[in-house]
Amino acid sequence: MITIDGKTKICGLLGYPVEHTLSPVIHEVLARHTGENFAYIPCQTEPAHLAEAVKGAYAMSFVGCNVTVPHKSEIIPFLSSIDPLAAKVGAVNVLVPEEGGFRGYNTDLTGLGRAMRYDGVSIPKEKTLILGAGGASRAAAFLLAENGVTNGYILNRTLESATKLCNNINTTYGRTVFNPLLLSEYDKLPGDGYLAVQATSVGLFPHNEDAPIMEEAFYEKCSVGYDLIYRPFETRFMRFFREQGKSSFNGLRMLIFQGIEAYEKWTGKPVPDDVVPEVIEALEKHA
Ligand code: ATR
Numbered sequence: 001m002i003t004i005d006g007k008t009k010i011c012g013l014l015g016y017p018v019e020h021t022l023s024p025v026i027h028e029v030l031a032r033h034t035g036e037n038f039a040y041i042p043c044q045t046e047p048a049h050l051a052e053a054v055k056g057a058y059a060m061s062f063v064g065c066n067v068t069v070p071h072k073s074e075i076i077p078f079l080s081s082i083d084p085l086a087a088k089v090g091a092v093n094v095l096v097p098e099e100g101g102f103r104g105y106n107t108d109l110t111g112l113g114r115a116m117r118y119d120g121v122s123i124p125k126e127k128t129l130i131l132g133a134g135g136a137s138r139a140a141a142f143l144l145a146e147n148g149v150t151n152g153y154i155l156n157r158t159l160e161s162a163t164k165l166c167n168n169i170n171t172t173y174g175r176t177v178f179n180p181l182l183l184s185e186y187d188k189l190p191g192d193g194y195l196a197v198q199a200t201s202v203g204l205f206p207h208n209e210d211a212p213i214m215e216e217a218f219y220e221k222c223s224v225g226y227d228l229i230y231r232p233f234e235t236r237f238m239r240f241f242r243e244q245g246k247s248s249f250n251g252l253r254m255l256i257f258q259g260i261e262a263y264e265k266w267t268g269k270p271v272p273d274d275v276v277p278e279v280i281e282a283l284e285k286h287a
Contacts (some may be wrong), residue, residue: 002028002039009038011266012057014050014075015068018042023066025286026259026279033275036267038063047074054078058101064266065095065102072135079104088172089142091135094262105265108139111258112228113147118257118273119249121224127193128152129222131183131212131237132200133161136228140197145169145177153189154178157200157212186218198227203235211236219244230255231287252280 002008013023019042027040045053050071055078057065067075072091076082079092080101086092092104116123128149130137133156144152156162162180169177181188202212219225219240225248227235233250234242241248256279260271 002031002037004039005037007037009036009063009267010060011038011040011064011066012043012062013040013066013068014043014045014053014057014071015066016044016046016070018044018068021068022255022283022286023259025282026256027263029279029282030260030263030271030275033278034263034267034269034271036269038267040066045071047071050075051078054095054102057095058097062097064097064262066262067093067095067104069135076104078102085109085142085146089138091138093258094265096265105262106139107258107261107265108136108254109143109146111256111261112140112254113143114257114261115249115251115253116226118253118276119226121195121226121247121249123147123149124195125149126151127191127223128195128197129189130154130178130197130199132156132198133158133165133180134199134201137197137199138165140199140228141165141169141178144197145173149177151176152178153181153194155181155183155186155212157183183212186213186215186221189221192221192223194222196222196225198225198229198235198237201229203227203232203237204229205231208232209236211240216240216244219246222246224248227251228254252283256280256283 024040031038082104086106094105095102154162166178166180200212225241228251230252238248
């Protein structure tokens with residue numbers, strides 16, 4: 001357990017609601033592992049109070065903040081500066097104090113990249129697809145774009161939001177990074193061997209038996225699956241891969257590495273990858 005004293009470094013989570021966050025569990029392990037006197041405090045922040053909350057956290061010398069739903073984009077005008085990658089994504093989940101205010105970063109994106117490296121999943125330049133076109137998909141899509149993906153696909157139930165996200169990314173990078181496609185039209189995907197990132201909310205606990213596409217033929221086109229959901233540990237999407245003898249991964253390491261990357265920014269201490277099993281064990285105990 002953390003012992004709070006006059007030297008404890010405080011970090012806050014700004015979100016609404018914050019009740020179900022697992023981040024305090026992650027950061028307690030990281031603080032213990034790196035020997036920091038550090039406390040992570042969820043701070044329920046109503047949208048109408050966001051500007052004051054940012055000012056207050058800075059005024060009270062917080063060493064940093066996490067930002068979660070529904071503030072990830074809305075917080076940007078209240079920052080003193082923003083990391084160029086977070087600016088491209090248009091979403092911030094980490095604040096780090098600097099002269100005059102907080103600088104915003106996006107470790108959802110970098111954390112997913114580090115999680116994929118940790119899991120030994122490489123991002124091919126071609127044959128990638130993302131299911132979903134919401135907030136989580138956006139971070140994944142920009143990560144793939146940063147890694148040189150061309151001619152990938154964003155499949156969504158609503159074509160309009162997939163098209164909007166594709167246009168946004170293609171304009172930002174000046175090339176065809178993604179093409180939009182309806183989930184139901186997956187048979188239009190050329191060839192096979194796709195890396196498939198699952199970024200819809202379908203299959204989330206307690207809907208464990210649901211997947212955004214329930215047809216084996218889709219999974220036959222894919223070589224590896226990466227689900228951003230971590231509850232349940234094995235989603236129906238992942239099970240389709242297992243049933244075809246293919247690898248698939250859940251979103252737990254993404255969650256952990258976005259936290260690790262944030263923690264490194266707040267404390268200036270590098271966190272070695274060997275902490276990951278310890279964090280997973282703590283999360284499992286908490287569940
Ligand atoms: P998040 O921040 O978790 O990404 P979100 O922004 O609400 O959440 O996005 C949810 C994603 O899951 C969207 O792509 C959504 O599809 P639509 O754009 O068509 O709404 C997708 N999604 C949610 N429920 C779905 C369902 N029953 N079938 C297919 N896709 C679904």
